[in-house]
Amino acid sequence: MFNPEVGNFALALAVVLAIAQGVMGIWGAHRRDASLMAAAPALAIGQAIALIVSFAVLVHANVVNDFSVKVVAENSSSMKPLFYRITGTWGNHPGSVLLWCLVLGLCSGAVAIFGSNLPSAVRARVVGVQGLSSAGFTLFALLSSNPFTRLWPPPMQGMDMNPLLQDPGLAIHPPMLYLGYVGFSVPFAFAVAALIEGRVDAAWGRWVRPWTLAAWCALTCGITLGSWWAYYDLGWGGFWYWDPVENASLLPWLTGTALLHSAIVVEKREALKTWTVLLAIGTFSLSLLGTFLVRSGILNSVHSFAAAPNRGVFILVLLGILIVGSLLLFALRAPALAPVGIFAPLSREGALILNNILICSIAAVVLTGTAYPPFADLLAGIKISVGPPFYASTVFPLAFPLFLAMSLGTALSWKRAALAPVFRQVWWAALISVVIGLFAVMRMRALPALGMVAAAWLVFGALADVASRISLFSLPPRRSLARLMGLRRAAIGAAVAHAGLGVTIAGVAGMSLAASAVVFLKPGQSTNIGGYTWTLKSIGEHDGSNYKAAVATVLVSHNGRLVTTLTPERRQFPIQGITTDEAKIQTNGLRDLYAVFGEERDGGAVLRLHDNRFAPWIWFGGAFMALGGLLSLSDRRLRVGAPRPAAAALAAAAR
Amino acid sequence: MKNPPNRVARPAPARAVPVRPGPGRAVPGAPVPGRSPLRRTLLYSIPVVTVLAAGTGFYFMLRGLRRGTFNPHGVPSPLVGHRIPPFSLPGINAGGFSSTEIFAAHRPLVINFFASWCLPCREEEPVLMGLRAQGIPIWGIAYKDTVPAASAYLSKFGNPYARTASDEPGRASIDWGLTGVPETFIINSEGVVVWHMAGPLTPELATRVVEPMMQKLNQ
Structure with missing residues (x-):
């Protein structure tokens, strides 16, 4: 079942199905031929299944170390942990192209399944266009970067993957x-x-x-x-x-x-x-x-x-x-x-x-x-x-007006708006932002301080938007709460996403406060960076499955109290003769303590140490933005009278 | 004020035609410019024309990549086309060399800057070994590296260099305009830099650029 030739055949099958899907969808809609139109979504599902099979075969070849498959021999080895044998499937060119085709196939399968309440001609055309794009990419995978190319005789051991990718x-x-x-x-x-x-x-x-x-x-x-x-x-x-x-x-x-x-x-x-x-x-x-x-x-x-x-x-x-x-x-x-x-x-x-x-x-x-x-x-x-x-001199002048408009725009009404209600809604957000800006400007340079203002403006502007929608303070709290519960998810989602961007901007601006230094320490010696005392306790060694590592143990303390112990590593991968630095990070949500083990010399260690303030917020913000999008996606209005779908489609595609 | 389909009642504000969108006065929503259908078609053709032009450009870049005439990784060096700067450096194990010796050698050379603390240098090592096997002379300069470390590096990972020198203070490297390690220069028999690459040499670059160029210079 998991023979690589089956994968190759399934890929070839996907090409044929995709072409048929494209032609029947578009030609059928053009001819208004109901049976042709109905065939397109079925073919799309077939194409998706063929690609799932093909991809599963490739993953299997990686898992069982089938070195007769060229990409496995060139990018994997039996010494590699199972997890990375699986993820290594898409860590190389042919594998990633197949993943690309798989996702494309899943997308047209998702439209075929969840688009059942679209007008049939629309669905047929959409699925048809998807089929033609799929046909191109699967053809590329099959002809130009075939992941199932075989080697004979198969080598005893693979060449392993770039350790940076593990x-x-x-x-x-x-x-x-x-x-x-x-x-x-x-x-x-x-x-x-x-x-x-x-x-x-x-x-x-x-x-x-x-x-x-x-x-x-x-x-x-x-x-x-x-x-x-x-x-x-x-x-x-x-x-x-x-x-x-x-x-x-x-x-x-x-x-x-x-x-x-x-x-x-x-x-x-x-x-x-x-x-x-x-x-x-x-x-x-x-x-x-x-x-x-x-x-x-x-x-x-x-x-x-x-x-x-x-x-x-x-x-x-x-x-x-x-x-x-x-x-x-x-x-x-x-x-x-x-x-x-x-x-x-x-x-x-x-x-x-x-x-x-x-x-x-x-x-x-x-x-x-x-x-x-x-x-x-x-x-x-x-x-x-x-x-x-x-980019700093061209993007920022465009970004700041955008940030300014973001919190104002959500306060405007459709068709024709007046300014007075907008000011009533956002004045306090503006006030808080200015106060935060005043605090920030005492501690950082002008541009990051402006970034902090923008960040506060977005976060509090989003709060102001929700507050005004639920008439907070002008209605009794209980009724406001009831309104909050009844608020459209799309509105909440927009507020969360806008605030998320604010959090990211705060993280980026806050990074300007980061302190870092490259130091040479012998065991027992310490240094001061960013208000913390960093002490190199010892340098040890440990063995991984396909590497050997030197480990530096760094104690970080603040005012004599131990905050955390960081153990950055230098890993040597013998098969490729590559050394990687394994950074260690301790975060408390407000700042990252970050250590990299540069090299070992004269019994001591060259360390790069960072105190990155606000850094975690950059990614928290990204998560918030995505969460906002998901909330918006779960809005009922998008499901009623529309392809019911997308949340489920996303979930299906993500699996 | 509803526009009949397929017709535009008024020029759009985006084209700076006076429409006086005063307070309370509505204007058509989308910027749909142009009065005549021809002008609109021309306007709507801008994306496809742009993409065609860009695609043609990409095609020639790809062709150049294959022929080795287009190299996006080659960062400019002010030295290209000029004679190498004067320098004299001590050796790693023995010898060392100076600009005078490079001129005296009177033949094309590859000059490679490396360091034992540099990971990409280690990745580049097999490529350099391959060039050495082809008989291409590579002279190496260890940048900001202690003599024991550089020496240990060469004995551990293999020595692709015909001659080596150590620039521990990094002063000569400043004259060379080094931006980091590894960096590779090809110089002709007159001691003039003809090619420069910042970053590790890949096997592709070695076969597509370095080998043919050295062959040409040797003729």
């Missing part, structure tokens, strides 16, 4: 990211289906939103986990480097966030239709583009991926067909989509348009910074690298 972070980060990236294929498919049909209305906005939300939540989690992984596993002590690979994941997140908000306008007011369709196409295109740039080796990144320019051309052609095709359709069909809703500039719609303009401007700036170096090199032969100073 981390629980790797277990969830890439699948989450893929779930997000690929999840945006659903809004994309809806957009293309709408363009084929030539109609976008309020119902379309309502269908698209839950899928967008689900993908957005997954991408938020994925980016947060990735940032966390870089922070603790790579031992750099930083969390975001404006590295091209990170930017590639940020871009779809930004446009996805814009899409999330503009879809509300389509649903509520039937305005911004062409813009929303373009965003839906653009977000998935940017997801694809990011993957392509990372995998092809075009971008210069600190995250080293095996570059494969030969495969690059295949992906480029594939992306070209998908993106150019959909944008061509957009150019031909979108001009006919006329807006219906009318509103004044000062209104919820107006605020959401401002949100879209600012977010998309940030995305444009990040895209420019990311794409400029390779294009400057190609066209003018100029070698440049765009670093954090560029």
